Amino acid sequence: METNILQKALEILELPPFITKDDIKRQYKMLAKKYHPDVYKDSSKMIEINKAYELLMEYIDNFRYSFDDDELNKQAPDLKHNAKFRF
Numbered sequence: 001m002e003t004n005i006l007q008k009a010l011e012i013l014e015l016p017p018f019i020t021k022d023d024i025k026r027q028y029k030m031l032a033k034k035y036h037p038d039v040y041k042d043s044s045k046m047i048e049i050n051k052a053y054e055l056l057m058e059y060i061d062n063f064r065y066s067f068d069d070d071e072l073n074k075q076a077p078d079l080k081h082n083a084k085f086r087f
Helices: 003-012 021-035 043-063 069-075
Strands: none
Touching: 003 043, 021 043
């Protein structure tokens, strides 16, 4: 899977590159409420959000990539993920 496809999915969901699976779910739910066709009147944005969410979740599940706080702090300790990004 190409990195730029993953980057685009993160951009669509308005997420930084280092993120937990739970954060992806939370952000998806927030955007789904905001852009639901009953509210936003345009289904194309919700379709884009759904595809980005499915892509990221499939990537995490299929590649067993860990997106939890402990792993992020091990891989990039200088980012201090816990302090920089929380909903």
